[in-house]
Amino acid sequence: MTTELRFVVDQQGVRYTLGKELGRGGQGVVFAVSRRKLAVKLIWGSDQSPVRRERLRNQLTLVKRLELRDLPIAAPLEMLRPPELGYVMELLTGMQPLSSLCHPASGLASGSLLDWYQQGGGLRRRLRLLGRIAAALATLHGHGLVYGDPSPYNLFISAAADAEEIRMIDADNLRYTSAPSEGIFFTPGYGAPELVSGRSGVNTLTDAYALAVMVFQTLTLVHPLCGDMVSDGEPELEEQAMAGRLPWIEHQTNPQNHSRAGLPREVVLSERLMDLCRECFEDGLQDATKRPGVSRWVERLYQAADAALTCPTCGWSYYVKVATCPRCEAPRPPLILARIHLWDPQSGEGGGLLQGPDGKPRTVGFAVATARDPLLLDDRLLDGRQGMQETPRIAVEIDGSGASLRALDGHGYELRTSQGGLRHVESEPVRIALSSAHAEWQLHIGPRDKQHRVVRFELQKESGDAR
Amino acid sequence: MSSKEKNQRAMSKLQEVSIVAARPLPVILLADVSGSMAAAGKIDSLNQAVREMVAAFAEEDRSRAIITVGVITFGSGGAKLHQPLCPAHEMTWQGLAAAGNTPLGAALNLATELMEDQAQIPSRAYRPTVVLVSDGQPNDEWEEPLARLHSSPRASKAERFALAIGDDADCEMLQRFLGSPEARVFRAHEARQIKQFFRWVTMTVTTRSRSINPNLLAALEDLDY
Ligand SMILES: Nc1ncnc2c1ncn2[C@@H]1O[C@H](COP(=O)(O)OP(=O)(O)OP(=O)(O)O)[C@@H](O)[C@H]1O
Numbered sequence: 001m002t003t004e005l006r007f008v009v010d011q012q013g014v015r016y017t018l019g020k021e022l023g024r025g026g027q028g029v030v031f032a033v034s035r036r037k038l039a040v041k042l043i044w045g046s047d048q049s050p051v052r053r054e055r056l057r058n059q060l061t062l063v064k065r066l067e068l069r070d071l072p073i074a075a076p077l078e079m080l081r082p083p084e085l086g087y088v089m090e091l092l093t094g095m096q097p098l099s100s101l102c103h104p105a106s107g108l109a110s111g112s113l114l115d116w117y118q119q120g121g122g123l124r125r126r127l128r129l130l131g132r133i134a135a136a137l138a139t140l141h142g143h144g145l146v147y148g149d150p151s152p153y154n155l156f157i158s159a160a161a162d163a164e165e166i167r168m169i170d171a172d173n174l175r176y177t178s179a180p181s182e183g184i185f186f187t188p189g190y191g192a193p194e195l196v197s198g199r200s201g202v203n204t205l206t207d208a209y210a211l212a213v214m215v216f217q218t219l220t221l222v223h224p225l226c227g228d229m230v231s232d233g234e235p236e237l238e239e240q241a242m243a244g245r246l247p248w249i250e251h252q253t254n255p256q257n258h259s260r261a262g263l264p265r266e267v268v269l270s271e272r273l274m275d276l277c278r279e280c281f282e283d284g285l286q287d288a289t290k291r292p293g294v295s296r297w298v299e300r301l302y303q304a305a306d307a308a309l310t311c312p313t314c315g316w317s318y319y320v321k322v323a324t325c326p327r328c329e330a331p332r333p334p335l336i337l338a339r340i341h342l343w344d345p346q347s348g349e350g351g352g353l354l355q356g357p358d359g360k361p362r363t364v365g366f367a368v369a370t371a372r373d374p375l376l377l378d379d380r381l382l383d384g385r386q387g388m389q390e391t392p393r394i395a396v397e398i399d400g401s402g403a404s405l406r407a408l409d410g411h412g413y414e415l416r417t418s419q420g421g422l423r424h425v426e427s428e429p430v431r432i433a434l435s436s437a438h439a440e441w442q443l444h445i446g447p448r449d450k451q452h453r454v455v456r457f458e459l460q461k462e463s464g465d466a467r
Numbered sequence: 468m469s470s471k472e473k474n475q476r477a478m479s480k481l482q483e484v485s486i487v488a489a490r491p492l493p494v495i496l497l498a499d500v501s502g503s504m505a506a507a508g509k510i511d512s513l514n515q516a517v518r519e520m521v522a523a524f525a526e527e528d529r530s531r532a533i534i535t536v537g538v539i540t541f542g543s544g545g546a547k548l549h550q551p552l553c554p555a556h557e558m559t560w561q562g563l564a565a566a567g568n569t570p571l572g573a574a575l576n577l578a579t580e581l582m583e584d585q586a587q588i589p590s591r592a593y594r595p596t597v598v599l600v601s602d603g604q605p606n607d608e609w610e611e612p613l614a615r616l617h618s619s620p621r622a623s624k625a626e627r628f629a630l631a632i633g634d635d636a637d638c639e640m641l642q643r644f645l646g647s648p649e650a651r652v653f654r655a656h657e658a659r660q661i662k663q664f665f666r667w668v669t670m671t672v673t674t675r676s677r678s679i680n681p682n683l684l685a686a687l688e689d690l691d692y
């Protein structure tokens with residue numbers, strides 16, 4: 001019996017003593033290696049053929065060749081020696097599957113359900129984790145690879161609610177986009193309809209589908225295809241739904257599969273996220289080419305996270321455009337709105353902010369800071385780069401009726417006003433007074449004779465506060 | 468609609484949030500508790516093996532399926548619902564005691580009734596798994612009850628396992644219970660093998676609750692034991 005194996009040997013002849021079983025899935029069983037930060041995956045089954053072995057070898061080689069610094073994956077290290085089929089990899093510690101944020105214990109009353117949602121970091125952390133997951137998939141796709149089986153059971157997140165690491169497991173699922181679709185595995189609920197029906201193998205758009213399901217489910221706590229008729233019906237009806245034969249639960253014209261379960265969509269999905277969900281689950285359900293790709297999700301998930309703030313009264317996190325907390329109705333706290341603009345060195349005399357058709361400076365992004373939500377301006381906001389690294393460069397904190405800014409990366413940045421005011425942001429905090437009337441201070445991310453981003457800060461008083 | 472009204476709508480919705488519970492995946496054990504099971508520590512091995520199986524089920528991730536376990540015994544006093552279907556993680560296993568003869572027919576009837584009863588197994592449940600364990604010859608009329616089990620709409624879809632304990636077990640009856648010539652009756656001659664059988668059942672059920680499609684019966688060739 002496989003589970004009674006005490007040790008395995010890798011191709012270099014190194015022996016590993018198997019410890020605790022960590023889990024098993026459709027393809028294999030994973031053990032911790034005794035006294036080492038390693039895990040071993042043994043692949044099930046009778047197919048020990050050279051072809052199968054060669055395929056695994058290719059997949060692992062592929063992963064090893066990638067810049068792992070860029071790719072948060074439990075790194076495969078060595079193949080096992082026959083008769084075993086499997087590999088040794090890095091052991092994940094202090095992490096748990098994303099499913100821990102999608103599935104509360106059954107039977108929780110509404111209030112405890114919301115408490116549980118909040119304990120997992122609420123809306124803001126969910127959005128940031130999902131953004132990172134999307135970014136990881138985008139990185140893979142950028143290398144010409146597909147993940148194959150994204151699911152809340154294969155994507156791991158920090159167990160601590162104040163940490164936001166992510167890791168992918170199941171490196172043996174990765175494959176080139178062009179590879180023939182042999183040995184396809186997917187997790188029920190996360191396989192695109194064309195996979196479920198066998199019409200297609202895995203590709204970037206089946207990955208994008210799985211991501212969309214995870215986003216919708218992690219935020220609303222309901223599966224986008226499991227409306228009331230499906231969850232009350234026989235399992236066979238769910239199979240129909242998973243094959244894309246029923247409308248999704250938020251279909252704009254066909255309410256047949258509507259769902260009463262889960263969080264109100266407008267509370268947890270920004271309008272732009274909801275648009276992507278519609279694209280994916282309406283026209284994109286059967287026609288993969290209509291589906292948004294993962295990079296569009298990266299952008300919108302991060303944008304949504306940047307727009308979320310935490311209620312100082314109850315701790316619920318919600319979107320900035322809402323005037324009172326959706327959970328406790330407390331007014332929205334005072335906040336700093338940081339708008340991101342582009343500097344055009346050619347504009348006017350000595351350069352100016354790039355303007356939109358309306359004659360106002362074009363806003364390319366924004367983020368909020370409250371007393372509970374300090375703002376870290378990182379490469380993504382300051383350079384528009386969409387990568388896995390998000391090195392924080394400038395910290396912004398609300399400070400009475402002003403803001404305090406501090407550089408975290410050892411560089412210096414200029415803060416200017418149009419009247420010729422000038423301050424330098426370095427490692428010591430700099431305080432600036434803010435008014436809600438007009439955003440005076442401009443934080444320059446580059447020299448004025450080059451194109452760069454500029455951040456302007458506005459103070460928004462507590463909602464309902466007319467002072 | 469003013470933004471205030473919008474909020475109040477959201478507010479009232481945040482007060483009545485509910486989620487959909489995972490579907491139940493029922494596992495029903497039909498256990499022979501006739502007097503002969505008391506010999507050679509058979510009943511003790513069975514109790515221990517079932518306890519381990521229930522414990523393993525209780526550890527399973529309940530977001531995909533909630534494994535429920537029910538036990539029907541047949542022995543002295545006829546067939547009894549020893550343990551009504553109950554989620555494995557909420558169950559305290561009551562050991563079985565052996566006495567009496569082998570009223571299998573009555574047990575099969577009880578099993579069919581249980582599986583056809585929407586109140587006990589809702590229609591949203593995954594198809595049940597039925598495990599028959601016996602060490603002897605039935606002493607009541609069992610062929611008609613078996614035919615009923617095989618032909619009733621939901622019971623007939625169940626995934627079936629059979630364990631023959633010792634040399635006196637009626638393997639032909641167990642084979643007929645399985646229904647398909649490819650399905651195999653598992654034979655146990657020692658305590659170790661009873662445990663092994665239940666580990667196989669455990670693995671099949673748990674794999675079923677998480678692989679490609681929990682409603683498709685797991686392929687036996689893929690399981691090592
Ligand atoms: N590197 C790791 N560190 C810690 N735990 C791990 C690691 N890799 C896998 N696991 C655990 O083992 C379980 C099974 O692993 P994995 O998903 O790779 O198996 P699988 O057979 O490919 O499953 P499936 O294909 O159904 O997703 C995981 O759910 C996880 O709990």
Ligand SMILES: [Zn+2]
Pocket residue numbers: 311312313314315316325326327328329330
């Ligand atoms: Zn609140």
